[in-house]
Amino acid sequence: xSKTQMLKGVLEGCVLQVISKHETYGYQLVQELRTAGFxxxxxxxxxxxxxxxEKKELITGVMKPSPEGPSRKYFNITLTGQEKLAxxxxxxxxxxxxxxxxxx
Amino acid sequence: MSSRDKQVEGxxxxxxxxxxxxxxxxxxxxxxxxxxxxxxxxxxDELDVTEQSYNVCVDLIEAQENGQTAQEYFGKDSRKLADxxxxxxxxxxxxxxxxxxxxxxxxxxxxxxxxxxxxxxxxKINILEYILIxxxxxxxxxxxxxxxxxxxxxxxxxxxxxxxIVQFIIGTIFFTCITGxxxxxxxFTPPIWIAKLVYPGDVILMLTVTAIFLGWIIIGRKRELYxxxxxxxxxxxxxxxxxxxxxxxxxGSNNIKFLAVGAAISGFLINIxxxxxxxxxxxxx
Numbered sequence: 158x159s160k161t162q163m164l165k166g167v168l169e170g171c172v173l174q175v176i177s178k179h180e181t182y183g184y185q186l187v188q189e190l191r192t193a194g195f196x197x198x199x200x201x202x203x204x205x206x207x208x209x210x211e212k213k214e215l216i217t218g219v220m221k222p223s224p225e226g227p228s229r230k231y232f233n234i235t236l237t238g239q240e241k242l243a244x245x246x247x248x249x250x251x252x253x254x255x256x257x258x259x260x261x
Numbered sequence: 262m263s264s265r266d267k268q269v270e271g272x273x274x275x276x277x278x279x280x281x282x283x284x285x286x287x288x289x290x291x292x293x294x295x296x297x298x299x300x301x302x303x304x305x306d307e308l309d310v311t312e313q314s315y316n317v318c319v320d321l322i323e324a325q326e327n328g329q330t331a332q333e334y335f336g337k338d339s340r341k342l343a344d345x346x347x348x349x350x351x352x353x354x355x356x357x358x359x360x361x362x363x364x365x366x367x368x369x370x371x372x373x374x375x376x377x378x379x380x381x382x383x384x385k386i387n388i389l390e391y392i393l394i395x396x397x398x399x400x401x402x403x404x405x406x407x408x409x410x411x412x413x414x415x416x417x418x419x420x421x422x423x424x425x426i427v428q429f430i431i432g433t434i435f436f437t438c439i440t441g442x443x444x445x446x447x448x449f450t451p452p453i454w455i456a457k458l459v460y461p462g463d464v465i466l467m468l469t470v471t472a473i474f475l476g477w478i479i480i481g482r483k484r485e486l487y488x489x490x491x492x493x494x495x496x497x498x499x500x501x502x503x504x505x506x507x508x509x510x511x512x513g514s515n516n517i518k519f520l521a522v523g524a525a526i527s528g529f530l531i532n533i534x535x536x537x538x539x540x541x542x543x544x545x546x
Contacts, residue, residue, distance in 0.1 A: 182316075182320070183316055183317075183320045184319075184320040184323045184324060184334075187320075187334070199334065199335055199336035200317075200320065200324075200334050200335040200336070200342070201335045201336035201338065201339075201341065201342035201345070202336070204313070204316075204317065204335075204342065204345070204346060205342075205345035205346055205348070205349055208313065208346060208349035208350075209349050212349055212351070220312075223319075226319070226322070226323065227275065227279055227319055227322075228275075228319075229316065229319045229320075230312070230315075230316050
């Protein structure tokens with residue numbers, strides 16, 4: 158299995174986690190994920206995820222003036238998004254624990 | 262214009278301004294992506310499509326300011342990005358879809374009706390002809406959108422993308438075929454269902470259709486349709502002259518034939534010349 162395929166399911170949860178910490182927008186989010194270690198993450202992967210999360214009403218986007226440039230869309234997590242994030246964290250810990258156990 | 266349309270126009274105007282900041286390959290990347298997304302939007306929510314394109318533009322400008330290229334920030338496959346975005350667009354509402362379907366049909370029906378009115382004798386409307394015109398105008402819009410959409414990410418070596426002459430030839434052939442199809446429908450549709458209207462009902466209906474059509478173009482500022490207004494006015498005027506007995510007596514029934522042909526040719530030529538000028542202006546804006 159390639160790294161990209163492994164990342165696919167995880168990335169959605171990570172995007173939700175970053176947005177849950179603070180309001181953010183596309184470019185800032187990609188930079189934050191790269192800083193966190195997802196060095197290969199590109200905008201081309203993140204934008205469709207943001208659209209999907211917004212469509213599922215897990216996040217909301219609001220156009221706001223940006224301090225350093227033109228108005229842009231800032232994303233916030235919704236209550237449903239927080240619930241989904243909690244489920245993701247629980248599932249991830251369980252999977253992570255099992256994987257660590259096997260590779261011990 | 263609805264508040265939603267105003268919102269779309271506002272975002273689009275801002276995006277046009279911002280797009281000028283993009284340089285080199287970033288500008289090409291965004292230009293292609295925007296064109297691809299817009300031409301996919303036939304049955305998607307226009308506000309969603311415009312807003313997402315705007316977000317990409319704003320973020321690409323920030324990436325450019327930080328020394329990143331579009332490829333470094335968005336990845337090498339811009340078509341893949343565009344296709345993934347399209348999958349997640351909200352679908353257009355029932356009203357929007359109906360507007361989109363009725364718009365080309367309404368325009369071609371109005372033109373056909375005004376042309377029918379310019380013919381001599383009682384006003385006869387061939388209903389089957391109008392149904393075929395509706396199908397053809399709708400098909401034409403879908404084909405044009407699809408062709409532009411598919412052509413954006415053609416390989417650089419593809420002759421359609423590479424050569425302006427090939428684009429011109431294919432475009433001319435296509436529009437000649439469409440014009441031919443309209444003429445064929447108009448000439449050869451059998452008169453199975455005919456609706457007939459006599460004076461003064463025909464004149465009243467004609468004035469109403471012309472007023473609504475012209476009002477919609479002028480008040481709605483449909484710049485892309487401005488060039489057709491002289492054709493409509495001229496054909497309507499010829500129709501009036503033929504149907505109002507006093508006017509017909511003044512002009513003479515022989516002269517009216519020349520007037521009708523002259524009006525059709527002048528209206529058509531003005532439409533072509535003015536249409537080209539207006540389209541260039543719209544593209545420039």
